[in-house]
Amino acid sequence: MNLERRLLNEQGGPGHRGPGLPACDVPPRPLAELLPGARLRDELRLPQVSEPEVVRHFIELSALNHHVDKGLYPLGSCTMKHNPKINDEVASLPGFALAHPLADDESIQGAIRVMHDLQRALAEITGFAAVTTQPAAGAQGELTGLLLIRAWHRSRGEASRRTVIVPDSAHGTNPASVRLVGYETMTIASGSHGTVDPEALRGALSAETAALMLTVPNTLGLFEPRILEVARLAHEAGAQVYLDGANLNALVGHVRPGDLGFDVMHINLHKTFSTPHGGGGPGAGPVAVARHLEPFLPVPVIVERDGLLRLSSDRPGSIGRVHGFHGNFGILVRALTYILTLGPQGLRGVSRNAILNANYLMRRLAGTYELPHPEHCMHEFVLSGRGLKRYGVKTLDVAKRLLDFGVHAPTVYFPLIVEEALMIEPTETETLDRLDHFAAAMKRIAAEARESPQLLLDAPHGTPLQRLDEGRAARELVLRWQDPAPAPSPSAETSSTWR
Numbered sequence: 001m002n003l004e005r006r007l008l009n010e011q012g013g014p015g016h017r018g019p020g021l022p023a024c025d026v027p028p029r030p031l032a033e034l035l036p037g038a039r040l041r042d043e044l045r046l047p048q049v050s051e052p053e054v055v056r057h058f059i060e061l062s063a064l065n066h067h068v069d070k071g072l073y074p075l076g077s078c079t080m081k082h083n084p085k086i087n088d089e090v091a092s093l094p095g096f097a098l099a100h101p102l103a104d105d106e107s108i109q110g111a112i113r114v115m116h117d118l119q120r121a122l123a124e125i126t127g128f129a130a131v132t133t134q135p136a137a138g139a140q141g142e143l144t145g146l147l148l149i150r151a152w153h154r155s156r157g158e159a160s161r162r163t164v165i166v167p168d169s170a171h172g173t174n175p176a177s178v179r180l181v182g183y184e185t186m187t188i189a190s191g192s193h194g195t196v197d198p199e200a201l202r203g204a205l206s207a208e209t210a211a212l213m214l215t216v217p218n219t220l221g222l223f224e225p226r227i228l229e230v231a232r233l234a235h236e237a238g239a240q241v242y243l244d245g246a247n248l249n250a251l252v253g254h255v256r257p258g259d260l261g262f263d264v265m266h267i268n269l270h271k272t273f274s275t276p277h278g279g280g281g282p283g284a285g286p287v288a289v290a291r292h293l294e295p296f297l298p299v300p301v302i303v304e305r306d307g308l309l310r311l312s313s314d315r316p317g318s319i320g321r322v323h324g325f326h327g328n329f330g331i332l333v334r335a336l337t338y339i340l341t342l343g344p345q346g347l348r349g350v351s352r353n354a355i356l357n358a359n360y361l362m363r364r365l366a367g368t369y370e371l372p373h374p375e376h377c378m379h380e381f382v383l384s385g386r387g388l389k390r391y392g393v394k395t396l397d398v399a400k401r402l403l404d405f406g407v408h409a410p411t412v413y414f415p416l417i418v419e420e421a422l423m424i425e426p427t428e429t430e431t432l433d434r435l436d437h438f439a440a441a442m443k444r445i446a447a448e449a450r451e452s453p454q455l456l457l458d459a460p461h462g463t464p465l466q467r468l469d470e471g472r473a474a475r476e477l478v479l480r481w482q483d484p485a486p487a488p489s490p491s492a493e494t495s496s497t498w499r
């Protein structure tokens with residue numbers, strides 16, 4: 001489909017319309033009684049399009065971008081996997097989808113039960129004492145977890161602890177969250193194997209250290225082999241140990257972070273527990289804590305009284321609310337559905353296959369691209385496109401060319417500690433055929449870089465648009481139909497309000 005045709009669809013033509021409604025038999029009230037005059041326009045030009053054309057328009061649009069229901073989406077650190085459609089079905093049940101956030105506890109026992117059971121399930125999976133499901137994203141989970149740590153230090157008269165140690169391989173949200181709670185970040189360099197060097201950690205720990213913030217597996221896809229020692233060192237210095245658990249896809253059913261000595265972690269339901277994400281859709285970043293942090297959890301918390309589940313705000317030490325109402329409730333329903341349909345064995349299979357798929361791809365590609373950290377990986381691995389620079393080709397060009405093979409780009413240029421990084425996470429939901437197709441495409445692209453680099457520099461060739469000005473595209477988003485010849489606005493105030 002070409003762009004011309006899409007614009008035509010958007011505009012339709014005069015007199016084209018979908019089904020009409022019967023004439024209204026209620027006497028109309030003058031609009032001016034219902035809306036202030038400044039809000040009224042004499043004319044509003046809307047596209048005139050017939051129903052079939054509207055349907056085609058949106059079906060076409062839905063397939064223009066690459067997405068996980070269309071093809072492989074191996075975005076490292078983001079777990080773009082297929083999420084079973086039954087989870088959407090369950091979340092759409094009217095009892096869940098239409099429940100009013102202000103309904104009293106008695107009338108929404110089922111909805112509270114969902115949150116309660118999910119919190120218990122996540123506590124069991126992570127090995128922690130209690131869970132809050134309020135935070136709406138991983139980053140907000142980090143903020144919540146750090147606020148809990150801050151409340152704990154304050155309760156012990158140790159408010160002077162204000163530094164958080166973060167390895168240089170961490171996700172950018174970690175230092176950002178540290179700043180948001182008013183703490184300072186201290187970065188430590190990764191050891192030669194890309195993991196935490198206990199000596200470097202020992203040197204960084206002090207009486208000022210509030211917490212050590214770790215990502216396990218780390219953003220190189222590596223498990224911290226000396227995690228127990230690392231956690232012990234931090235605790236001996238009086239610090240708390242925070243786990244960025246966005247990558248729980250690699251651990252579920254095999255390792256419980258609570259058993260490893262962590263004090264608090266967040267979980268990205270939209271990566272591990274079934275919520276489609278990308279494009280800024282809703283997510284959820286529950287936080288799991290050890291017993292000593294439980295008194296500080298956000299309110300309301302769920303308590304069982306007289307056989308009823310209630311939302312209680314009676315918790316004097318609480319850090320307060322971190323989200324309106326109950327967080328992103330629909331996401332919680334999806335996560336619980338996913339956990340219950342898979343069961344313990346199924347969940348264990350998720351991470352086993354995620355790890356197997358990643359190691360399979362890593363070994364297949366290791367001869368073609370540089371593999372700076374050849375250790376066994378967990379759910380993802382990082383290649384370097386450095387070797388292609390001699391042909392004038394960059395990692396970004398590889399990423400763009402992949403689109404011509406029906407594959408979304410891996411994460412590129414992250415983690416920062418690998419030059420020309422390509423961070424690949426195939427996830428557990430891809431078949432061997434898909435993985436082989438991806439490996440073949442990556443190998444062919446490496447050959448093209450040698451033989452016809454211009455092909456890569458001009459890629460993608462098969463998409464509706466070629467290379468975008470990505471900075472501008474993100475800052476000047478055009479998300480809705482715009483009248484190509486707008487009627488003059490009645491007043492400046494109206495136009496700015498309605499735009």
Ligand SMILES: *Cc1c(COP(=O)(O)O)cnc(C)c1O
Nearest residue numbers: 077137138139171173215244246
């Ligand atoms: C995705 C991710 C985050 C942030 O999660 P959001 O839901 O995007 O806020 C934090 N840390 C790691 C390691 C991640 O992969």
